[in-house]
Amino acid sequence: MKGSVKWQSPSNIALVKYWGKKGFQIPANASISFTLSNCHTTTELKWTKSDSPELTVFLDGHENAAFKPKVAAYFEKIAQDYPIIKEYAFEIHTSNTFPHSSGIASSASGMSALALCTCSLLETLDVLQKPFFEEASNLARIGSGSASRSVYGGLVEWGQHPDYAGSSDLFAVPYSDVHPVFHTYQDTILLVHEGQKSVSSSVGHGLLDNHPFSDKRFEIAQQNMSKLKQILSNGDLDSFVELIESEALMLHGLMMTSSPSFILMLPNTLAIIQKIQHFRKQNDCHIAFTLDAGANVHMLYPEKDVDKARRLIDNELAALCANGQYICDTVGTGPTKL
Numbered sequence: 064m065k066g067s068v069k070w071q072s073p074s075n076i077a078l079v080k081y082w083g084k085k086g087f088q089i090p091a092n093a094s095i096s097f098t099l100s101n102c103h104t105t106t107e108l109k110w111t112k113s114d115s116p117e118l119t120v121f122l123d124g125h126e127n128a129a130f131k132p133k134v135a136a137y138f139e140k141i142a143q144d145y146p147i148i149k150e151y152a153f154e155i156h157t158s159n160t161f162p163h164s165s166g167i168a169s170s171a172s173g174m175s176a177l178a179l180c181t182c183s184l185l186e187t188l189d190v191l192q193k194p195f196f197e198e199a200s201n202l203a204r205i206g207s208g209s210a211s212r213s214v215y216g217g218l219v220e221w222g223q224h225p226d227y228a229g230s231s232d233l234f235a236v237p238y239s240d241v242h243p244v245f246h247t248y249q250d251t252i253l254l255v256h257e258g259q260k261s262v263s264s265s266v267g268h269g270l271l272d273n274h275p276f277s278d279k280r281f282e283i284a285q286q287n288m289s290k291l292k293q294i295l296s297n298g299d300l301d302s303f304v305e306l307i308e309s310e311a312l313m314l315h316g317l318m319m320t321s322s323p324s325f326i327l328m329l330p331n332t333l334a335i336i337q338k339i340q341h342f343r344k345q346n347d348c349h350i351a352f353t354l355d356a357g358a359n360v361h362m363l364y365p366e367k368d369v370d371k372a373r374r375l376i377d378n379e380l381a382a383l384c385a386n387g388q389y390i391c392d393t394v395g396t397g398p399t400k401l
């Protein structure tokens with residue numbers, strides 16, 4: 064038996080951050096993100112029933128030996144619940160809309176695209192144990208925690224939290240009790256640094272295990288999830304700005320105070336942050352920043368501030384980006400089966 068499926072799946076940017084685990088791929092606190100649109104991965108999974116299961120992985124049309132052991136390890140984990148996948152040989156073709164070296168997290172889009180393809184295969188084989196997107200999110204989480212949030216559009220919540228009905232540590236859920244201002248939110252990703260991150264996510268998460276501030280961090284994250292729920296519903300942008308910037312700085316504060324410690328911000332990261340905060344004070348707007356586990360800055364703003372943001376980028380921020388590069392993105396509608 065032969066078949067194939069292709070999914071396009073987006074990246075996401077967390078507002079309240081997932082940083083720290085309790086057990087295998089179980090988040091230490093709940094998190095919530097905007098799903099993006101332009102930054103996405105397209106993955107095609109081709110399968111053939113085979114006595115000698117093989118795996119070949121192509122990135123941008125070229126066979127990629129580096130990804131193969133990661134994908135093989137992923138399929139091993141999935142096979143614990145779905146042993147049938149061991150009866151198949153796979154060929155995987157994957158590509159990203161953003162440069163692999165840009166420092167944008169590709170694990171969220173990449174692992175969600177692969178999980179969606181895997182889910183389609185399991186559906187075809189009539190062995191899917193749960194509703195499609197719930198299981199796709201669960202399988203994405205097994206590959207990469209943040210990927211669990213990329214299987215839906217808009218705002219997506221992952222991790223058990225008393226204020227979020229239906230929330231789970233095992234899969235993400237779409238969150239729709241949201242003021243219209245958040246439906247069209249903008250994210251301009253300012254590329255401060257091109258190249259691989261100096262700390263992998265799994266190492267970064269692990270640093271929270273013996274971190275002097277971890278208990279307090281997990282408590283504050285859960286409180287921020289409660290605060291953000293109110294903000295998302297009432298559209299209070301002043302509070303939104305304050306909360307997301309605090310989350311970004313806390314994430315980096317945790318890295319800077321772990322053992323060993325990591326400083327992932329670069330001089331231009333700080334310069335951009337200060338320019339954004341100064342511009343916001345001078346121009347009566349809601350342009351704010353958040354950060355991933357890297358040096359790039361995600362500039363988040365409502366649609367009403369698009370012209371001001373354009374002016375800020377052109378006049379001040381593009382000059383601080385590596386080769387003047389930035390990516391304009393918006394909140395998106397989630398993955399698409401192609």
Ligand code: 2P0
Nearest residue numbers: 077080081207208209264265355356
């Ligand atoms: C997040 N990050 O919530 C946070 C904020 C980066 C900073 O989740 O080990 O690649 O694969 O589950 O999801 C990055 O960590 O970690 C991440 P794994 P992941 O988006």
